[in-house]
Structures are given as C-alpha cells and as structure tokens.
Amino acid sequence: MTDVVMVIVMSKEQEQERANGVMEVKKYRTPDGIPADIVMFTLTRQERKASTKSLPRFDLKVMLIRRRSWPFAGAWALPGGFCQEDESLYETARRELKEETGVDGHHLEYLGVYSKPGRDPRGWIISHAFFALVEEWVIEKRQAADDAQEVGLFPVREALDELQLAFDHREILQDAYLRIQQQMLHTTIAKQFLPPHFTLGELYQVIQTVVPDFAELNFIRKITSTRSRQGILEEVRDENDKPMLSNQYSQRPAQLYRFTDFTPQLSIYT
Amino acid sequence: MTDVVMVIVMSKEQEQERANGVMEVKKYRTPDGIPADIVMFTLTRQERKASTKSLPRFDLKVMLIRRRSWPFAGAWALPGGFCQEDESLYETARRELKEETGVDGHHLEYLGVYSKPGRDPRGWIISHAFFALVEEWVIEKRQAADDAQEVGLFPVREALDELQLAFDHREILQDAYLRIQQQMLHTTIAKQFLPPHFTLGELYQVIQTVVPDFAELNFIRKITSTRSRQGILEEVRDENDKPMLSNQYSQRPAQLYRFTDFTPQLSIYT
DNA sequence: TAAATAGTGTCTCTTAGACATTATGGT
DNA sequence: ACCATAATGTCTAAGAGACACTATTTA
Numbered sequence: 349m350t351d352v353v354m355v356i357v358m359s360k361e362q363e364q365e366r367a368n369g370v371m372e373v374k375k376y377r378t379p380d381g382i383p384a385d386i387v388m389f390t391l392t393r394q395e396r397k398a399s400t401k402s403l404p405r406f407d408l409k410v411m412l413i414r415r416r417s418w419p420f421a422g423a424w425a426l427p428g429g430f431c432q433e434d435e436s437l438y439e440t441a442r443r444e445l446k447e448e449t450g451v452d453g454h455h456l457e458y459l460g461v462y463s464k465p466g467r468d469p470r471g472w473i474i475s476h477a478f479f480a481l482v483e484e485w486v487i488e489k490r491q492a493a494d495d496a497q498e499v500g501l502f503p504v505r506e507a508l509d510e511l512q513l514a515f516d517h518r519e520i521l522q523d524a525y526l527r528i529q530q531q532m533l534h535t536t537i538a539k540q541f542l543p544p545h546f547t548l549g550e551l552y553q554v555i556q557t558v559v560p561d562f563a564e565l566n567f568i569r570k571i572t573s574t575r576s577r578q579g580i581l582e583e584v585r586d587e588n589d590k591p592m593l594s595n596q597y598s599q600r601p602a603q604l605y606r607f608t609d610f611t612p613q614l615s616i617y618t
Numbered sequence: 619m620t621d622v623v624m625v626i627v628m629s630k631e632q633e634q635e636r637a638n639g640v641m642e643v644k645k646y647r648t649p650d651g652i653p654a655d656i657v658m659f660t661l662t663r664q665e666r667k668a669s670t671k672s673l674p675r676f677d678l679k680v681m682l683i684r685r686r687s688w689p690f691a692g693a694w695a696l697p698g699g700f701c702q703e704d705e706s707l708y709e710t711a712r713r714e715l716k717e718e719t720g721v722d723g724h725h726l727e728y729l730g731v732y733s734k735p736g737r738d739p740r741g742w743i744i745s746h747a748f749f750a751l752v753e754e755w756v757i758e759k760r761q762a763a764d765d766a767q768e769v770g771l772f773p774v775r776e777a778l779d780e781l782q783l784a785f786d787h788r789e790i791l792q793d794a795y796l797r798i799q800q801q802m803l804h805t806t807i808a809k810q811f812l813p814p815h816f817t818l819g820e821l822y823q824v825i826q827t828v829v830p831d832f833a834e835l836n837f838i839r840k841i842t843s844t845r846s847r848q849g850i851l852e853e854v855r856d857e858n859d860k861p862m863l864s865n866q867y868s869q870r871p872a873q874l875y876r877f878t879d880f881t882p883q884l885s886i887y888t
Numbered sequence: 889t890a891a892a893t894a895g896t897g898t899c900t901c902t903t904a905g906a907c908a909t910t911a912t913g914g915t
Numbered sequence: 916a917c918c919a920t921a922a923t924g925t926c927t928a929a930g931a932g933a934c935a936c937t938a939t940t941t942a
Binding site for chain 4: 548
Binding site: 376377378379380381382430431432433434435436437438458460461463464465472474476533534535536555562564567570571580611612613614615616617618 | 646647648649650651652700701702703704705706707708728730731733734735742744746803804805806825832834837840841850881882883884885886887888
C-alpha cells in the first residue's frame with residue numbers, strides 16, 4: 349500500500365476559494381463515526397466416528413463478540429471499529445480484524461455500506477461491512493490466547509435464526525452469507541478453506557458446506573474433463589512427475605489437486 | 619422504503635451509560651462529509667448511413683458535469699452530493715441523480731466506497747459510488763431543459779483514456795466499467811437498455827457495446843435452444859398467439875423477444 | 889440484384905446426466 | 916468381508932462450434 353501525497357500550489361485567490369470550499373463542507377452536519385464491521389467466516393471440522401477413514405464434514409461459522417456496554421450491552425455483535433483519518437476503510441477493517449481477533453493477512457473483502465438512519469442509537473453512524481475467510485486453526489490459536497473479550501464462533505444458520513444480534517448486524521450477516529455463497533460458486537475462494545493440495549472429495553465437502561443446495565453427481569468427471577472450464581484445477585505431481593496421492597480420508601488413495609490461477613468468465617448468454 | 623423508528627426505554631443508569639457512549643463516539647475526529655457519486659451510463663444510438671435498413675450501433679457513454687469551483691475547478695467530475703442525516707446513502711444517490719440530472723426511477727446500484735486518505739483536498743471525505751443505467755431519450759429530454767450546469771456525455775473509453783477527471787473519479791469510473799461489463803454477462807441488465815420487446819439482433823448489439831470482447835457466432839441458435847439456460851428470453855406473441863415480428867432493422871422480419879424474470883445461477887463447478 | 893439482416897442445415901466432437909461397476913486398503 | 920471413498924464404464928440426448936446455405940424485403 350502506498351499513500352498518495354497531494355501537493356497543491358495555489359494563488360491567493362485560489363486559497364480564498366479553497367477556504368470557502370472547506371467552509372462549505374464544514375457547515376453541514378457530518379456523521380458521528382464511520383466504522384468497519386467484519387463478518388469473519390471459518391469452516392470448523394466436525395468430529396466423525398466412522399468405522400474407517402472418512403471425509404471431513406464441516407460447519408460454516410461466524411465469529412461474534414459479546415458487547416459489554418451500551419447500546420445492546422450483552423448482545424452478540426460483529427467485531428469492528430471506527431475508521432481513522434489516516435487510513436482507508438480497508439485498512440480499518442484489516443486493523444480491526446487484527447486487533448479484535450488476532451487474525452492478519454487473510455482474505456478480506458468489501459461487502460457494502462449500511463447507512464439507514466437510526467441504525468445506531470449512538471448517533472449518525474454509517475457502517476461498512478467486510479467479510480473475511482480464515483482457516484480454523486488460526487482462530488483456535490487466537491481464542492486460547494485471548495481473554496480480553498468474550499468471543500464466540502456460531503454456525504451461520506444458528507446466528508441468523510436464533511441470536512438477537514446488535515444493531516443491524518443480522519442484516520449484514522445475511523448479506524454476507526448470500527455473498528459468500530455466490531462467491532463460492534463464481535470464484536475460487538474455496539481455496540481459502542483448503543490446504544494447498546487437496547482431494548476432490550475435500551473440495552466437494554467445502555462447497556457443500558457453504559452452499560448446501562450444491563449437488564453434482566458426476567463432480568469428479570466434470571472437474572477432470574471440461575475444456576471450456578479449462579483447468580481451474582490441476583493435478584499435483586511430485587519431482588518425478590508421478591501423480592501425488594493422499595489416503596488421508598479414504599482407503600483408496602485419491603489424486604491431489606491444486607487451484608490454478610485461472611478463473612473462468614461466466615455468462616448467461618454463452 | 620419505510621424508515622425504522624427505534625424506541626428505547628432506559629433507566630437513569632442506562633441513560634448515563636448512553637451519554638458516555640455518545641461522548642465516546644464524539645471525542646474522535648469524524649469525517650467532513652459523506653457524499654454519493656453517481657456513474658450514469660447510457661447507450662446512445664449511432665447514426666448509420668447504410669443503403670438499406672440496418673441494425674443500430676451503440677456507444678456506451680457516461681455523464682459528467684464540469685466543476686465550477688475549487689477543487690478541480692474546470693475539470694469533469696461525476697455528479698454527486700452529500701449524504702444528509704435523515705437518509706440512507708441509496709436515498710442520497712437517488713436524490714442527487716434526480717437533482718443533478720433530472721433522472722428518477724431507474725436502475726441504480728451500489729458500487730463501492732472510496733476512502734483513501736487525501737482523495738479530496740477539502741478534507742476527510744469518504745465517497746460512495748453508485749452506478750445508474752438510463753435510456754438515451756431520458757437524458758436528451760433533460761439536457762435540453764437544463765442550463766444550470768454544464769453536463770456532458772462522453773464515450774466511456776474516451777473518458778477513461780483522455781480526460782483528466784476530478785478527485786479519484788477515474789478510478790471510480792474504471793471500477794464501474796468493469797462492474798457493468800460483469801453485470802451484462804451475469805445478469806439481465808441488458809433489459810435496462812432495451813425496449814420491452816426487442817429482436818435478438820438488438821440484444822446482441824447491446825451486449826457487444828458494453829462488452830466488446832463478447833462474440834458468439836451462433837447467438838440466435840444458442841438463445842433459442844438451451845434447456846439448461848431455461849428461458850431467460852421468451853418469444854412475444856400477439857392476442858391470437860401469432861409470433862410478433864419486427865422489420866424495423868431488417869428487410870426480413872425478425873422475431874421479437876422479451877426477458878422473463880428468470881436469472882440463471884452460474885457456477886464454475888457445474 | 890445487391891445489401892443487410894434473420895434464420896436453418898449439417899457435420900463433428902464434447903458434455904450432461906443418470907447409473908452401474910470396479911478399485912483400494914484398513915479395520 | 917465390509918466399509919467408505921475414488922474413479923471409470925456405458926449409454927442417450929443435448930449442446931458447442933464452425934460454416935455454408937436459404938429467406939425476406941426494399942432501395
């Protein structure tokens with residue numbers, strides 16, 4: 349990130365104009381704060397008691413923190429904090445994500461703005477939502493170390509259906525949920541939840557966890573054929589060019605794959 | 619749009635907490651203004667001097683207004699204005715679109731937030747970009763009636779490549795251009811630029827104007843077959859169930875179509 | 889009859905979709 | 916031998932992609 353420094357040379361008249369311009373801006377009421385709120389998603393691994401090796405099953409969870417002060421004291425809310433003058437909102441989100449959850453350097457994406465009048469009893473506060481995708485182990489490490497705040501990981505459906513979230517955070521979470529489902533099908537964000545090398549079974553589980561409606565009988569065949577979808581995945585091979593296999597989740601070893609950096613362009617017309 | 623009224627019953631202690639909370643918010647520096655800027659796209663029809671009837675060719679254009687005061691006096695900029703306390707940013711955008719261009723009730727969609735420090739010499743100003751899609755005739759009517767401001771319609775490529783836009787409006791326009799291209803292929807926004815009934819030739823021209831890379835040799839065949847794409851379009855028929863044709867653009871009459879309300883779900887995995 | 893658009897014929901190759909079948913190897 | 920997962924076989928119908936060809940009017 350490089351900041352832009354703006355140098356402006358002005359005549360006296362221009363300076364007067366500038367002062368007027370600034371005055372004009374200042375004479376209106378301005379918001380009382382511009383926070384960034386973060387919807388942090390993670391996939392947690394369910395314990396399975398199968399008789400043999402079996403595929404992992406996941407839960408899509410969201411991190412919430414319990415508010416300690418007015419307003420909505422005691423309610424669960426999205427982590428977040430106010431934007432400062434010397435940072436962009438993306439930087440705010442990254443800073444708050446790190447400060448409040450100890451997570452840094454992960455997928456962080458802008459979601460939208462929430463500006464409905466009256467959404468925050470503290471005043472005129474316009475919030476910007478981001479969503480982050482983090483692997484489970486990052487959060488586990490953090491939760492152990494942290495005793496400053498009460499944090500919780502909730503299954504998304506439970507958070508939406510059963511919790512009374514602070515502010516309009518239910519609406520934000522709902523929007524984020526729809527967005528991550530869309531992204532899961534349109535882009536390769538699945539890789540945020542997967543190790544560098546993974547089996548097609550794992551990938552399928554990840555997609556299904558985020559998008560329960562997703563079903564594809566011939567998943568393996570479709571992924572491994574398809575010329576138009578021209579290789580969003582590629583087989584992993586070792587130094588001798590032998591296909592690398594994994595039998596972590598099954599008796600029969602399964603081919604390992606990785607995502608390429610190719611994302612196909614979708615269209616409803618072609 | 620219905621506003622939400624929030625009623626809160628508080629004890630004295632709670633009221634004290636509330637006051638503290640508000641104080642806490644107030645003691646930080648807050649932005650000097652939160653504007654909404656609008657990227658208004660339209661398709662203008664090119665005059666063609668062909669020997670017989672021919673398909674319309676379009677240009678994708680964006681509306682800009684010339685700034686009259688500091689900063690960037692004389693430069694072209696996106697129309698926009700500041701958010702007021704009693705409205706959401708979407709309402710701001712709708713209001714400004716109407717005030718500055720006389721356009722109301724059209725496709726208006728949120729694009730994103732622009733908050734890089736120093737982006738506005740007037741102070742700490744965080745801008746929200748929207749994009750609007752408007753038919754040509756609406757703007758023509760407006761431009762004739764308006765003499766308050768100098769407004770211009772520029773081909774998008776020209777505005778991006780040759781104009782020095784105010785603030786970071788070039789970046790905003792660039793983002794909006796990418797977004798509209800994406801939307802054109804993923805959704806049915808093409809209908810915003812088309813009459814209720816249209817020929818497949820017209821539709822193809824619209825798509826190609828917004829997404830020059832789009833090319834599809836068997837466009838008609840693909841649109842009219844396809845079970846999976848299950849009818850984003852349907853043939854228009856008259857009261858006697860006869861197919862309705864148009865020979866506006868060709869000697870041979872062409873079937874008229876309309877969009878259904880179906881938008882297919884795309885996926886890179888299916 | 890040339891021009892400009894609309895639409896069909898034809899051919900090959902690939903994919904979709906649905907199921908059945910086989911492969912693997914540890915408990 | 917059974918289990919859970921991985922992967923291939925097989926079949927039909929449909930679509931992709933490329934081009935050639937016909938259709939419809941009017942200037």
